[in-house]
Amino acid sequence: MTEPAGSRDVDEFRRSFAAVRQELGRVIVGHESLLDLVVTALVAGGHVLLEGVPGLGKTLLVRTLAQALDLRFSRIQFTPDLMPADILGTNLIVQDDAGRRRFEFQPGPVFAQIVLADEINRATPKTQSALLEAMQEHAVSTAGVSRPLDEPFFVLATQNPIEMEGTYPLPEAQLDRFLFKLRVVFPGLDDLRAIAERTTGPEDPTVSQVADAAAVLRMQVIARQVPVASHVRDYAVRLVLATHAASPQASAAAKRFIRYGASPRGLQALIRAGKVRALVQGRLNVSVEDIQALALPALRHRLILSFEGEAEGVDPDDLVRQAIEELGAVPTPAGGA
């Protein structure tokens, strides 16, 4: 049974989150909300899919995060010829000093705590799906043996939205396992100046460890205890249903452009991430504003557009925004003016 958190735990949570966030900001220039959401996903126990052109500091972000938390980090460069065993690991025949041969499991790069799946859409679906069990169950099954991964386990995948030739779009089941899909935008003028100044000087910025795996796990436990009011939960449910064309709560755009809406994992993502955001914002309860703020990163990759939506190049972000607008800010209470 989970031990109830006290005010000291909450203070520790906020202090750790702020420290991690500060360390990331010391290395990564700009991308403030992106950094917030990455740490939020880590504390919420989810994984993140980063979408952006190369050279925007995705790898640096993951490495900095691992250094700040003192977590084991591995990077997998996904290519078309990458095989599942290259990720998960394989059984090798090993001969000991006595001359006896035996199979010994050689863990793959997934056996880390922070995994960077770089350009994940370049691997074949077979290889992509090798991550399914690891991401969902935090375990890897090979040769009939299930091997748990070390906690916290955090996958940060990237994909290039421009070079689409020779890529394999992630299947829906794979996409659904990411808590957030974050878009890394190109930095602005000031950010570029800061990048040039910070990365071309005589010394690279150093990262100090501000937390460890135990602290992250403790933060995850505290976050899960944040209470959610029923009307806030109902709002999240109605928002998810608003992305389903067949639902009575569906928005007009959803009925036209969406083939399949967000899954229950989307609802879970909204609530779990909302709890972390509430604590970070200095509250001890999830609010409707939290749900609205997290709707785009939590739902955009879960919407499967219809043929019409694909043909017209509809942005899922617009569909989510329209669903929020049609849903209203807050359900109108009876008796209120």
Next chain:
Amino acid sequence: MTHEAIELHALLHRIAVRTGIAAAWGIVARAGAAAGGGLLLWALATMIVPVPFPLGRSAVALGAILAATWSVLVWRCRPSASVAAQIADRRAGLCDRLSTAVELLARSPQPAGLARLQVADAVIAAQGVEPRAVAPLRVPRETWLAGAACLLLLLWAHFLVGWSLPATPAAKALAVVHREGQSVIAAGRRLEAVGRSQALPEAQRLAPQVQALGRRLEGPRVDREQALGLLRDVGRQLGAAQDLLQRQLDASLPQTNAPGASSRPTSAAQAGADGQRLQRLDAAVRQVRALTGQLERGGAPVDPQSLSTQLRALAESLDQMNAPVSTRERINQARQEAAQGHLSAASGSLNEAMQDLQGLERMVGDEQALGDARQNVQQSAARIAEQGPLGGANVPVSGEPSPSAPPPQASGPNPPSGTTDETGAPPPPGPNQGSLPGQGTGPQLGAATPRLQGTRVQVHVQGVPGEGPSSMREIVAPGQGGTSRLPAGRPPAAVAHELDRAMSEAPLPPTFLQLVRQYFETQGGTP
């Protein structure tokens, strides 16, 4: 319940009450605006169709309904603590702190862990919440609409009530009211003339009211319902006075009903009975006056036997008409005095009997005049009511005879051609009485002037007021003197009638009135 929970619920209760009041106020304001608009349309419709519009009663009823509705709505619209918390969260920007705390407290009065911290955080946040700011009691926009509707209604009541658009059913109904006003004025004048000529107290008292009613109906701003109400009021007053006279007459001069006749005669039967009674009284008065003149002339000698026979016949006639006992006693007394040869004393007794009979005659005349006036008022009310709330079918606009009158039979030098008038409608039915020659229209002639049938009693007063004694002499008939002081006895019916009327108008308790009545009856020797 913890102190925090009590504090939180106290705040939410205040917010809920204010929210309920605001919601109820909004609903009532909308309803009031709609109702005010409806009343305004109704008021304006009365300028086209003569529909009744009781503004005062409608306003009072509407106000009462809205007040009751407001009270119920305040109670019904008061949100629950959870909803009040959501309202406060939204309006005070508390990010669902209060609503979450209310829910946590509902789950467990003593929450633990983060829930306890959350409740404490919500209480701290609630301390900065001002119920007036979160649930303000603003005047809804619809209130101004309702106020404007009320103002327009007041302006309508002040400036436009009773007005009608020309050539509309309302104008036609108004014309009928005006015409009936003329008719009522004429009835009032007739009543006044009859009262003055016959010295009828009730007729003289009520005639000005009837005439005032007629003038009010002739006025420019009176609608159909108002006219009917005024006519009802005056008719009621006339009826009350008539009933009082009727009761006094029944007490002084009881009628003999035929066996099997209804105990409550109809108005026609009553009018017939009154006429018959008046004729009998008139005949009796003439007979007494003739006998008195015969006794007082003193020219030719009077045969006591013949006089006694005539007085016996008169007494029998009075017996048949149930004349008052005192009158009959005085006739018998005169007969005995005449038989004994005391002709002067017999003349005095006959004079007294004649005064009694004349008093009764005046009461009957008073009652009859009031009945006529009341009938005229009722007929006017009926003619106005015949038009119906939507103005009726064929209503003459002005100066035309009443539709209830018989058809015209004008045969003057320029008889009306055809059966259509200016509006194309056939001329209204009615008698030729009062129509202009050849026109078929015109004011009605008044009723025939009633003949003066009573004996005029002149009162002469000698002396200068304030200087020495004054003496009064009553002249019963021209050249005939009488006593100025009557012996104690039962007062004449007219005097009793006057006294009764005066006492009924005096603000005295009934027991006191009864004492006064007993005193005078004892003095008069009434058994």
